[in-house]
Amino acid sequence: xxxxxAGAVTEMQRHYLSIIKTNADRLSDIVNDLLASVADRxxxxxxxxxxxxxxxxxxxxxxxLQKKL
Numbered sequence: 551x552x553x554x555x556a557g558a559v560t561e562m563q564r565h566y567l568s569i570i571k572t573n574a575d576r577l578s579d580i581v582n583d584l585l586a587s588v589a590d591r592x593x594x595x596x597x598x599x600x601x602x603x604x605x606x607x608x609x610x611x612x613x614x615l616q617k618k619l
Contacts, residue, residue: 559567
């Protein structure tokens with residue numbers, strides 16, 4: 551067990567954190583690709599930033615993933 555800033559981290563937690571980091575990196579790449587694509591086309595990207603419920607997003611992702619199992 552390794553010691554993280556919030557205490558001990560088990561191997562299972564480390565595994566899940568690795569999955570989270572990998573997917574966060576993928577999402578970042580997708581966003582960067584989209585922004586580059588918009589810039590290449592000479593268009594301005596219009597973004598509408600708004601507060602969202604992270605709990606709701608996670609719930610919806612879980613539901614989608616459960617359908618695939």
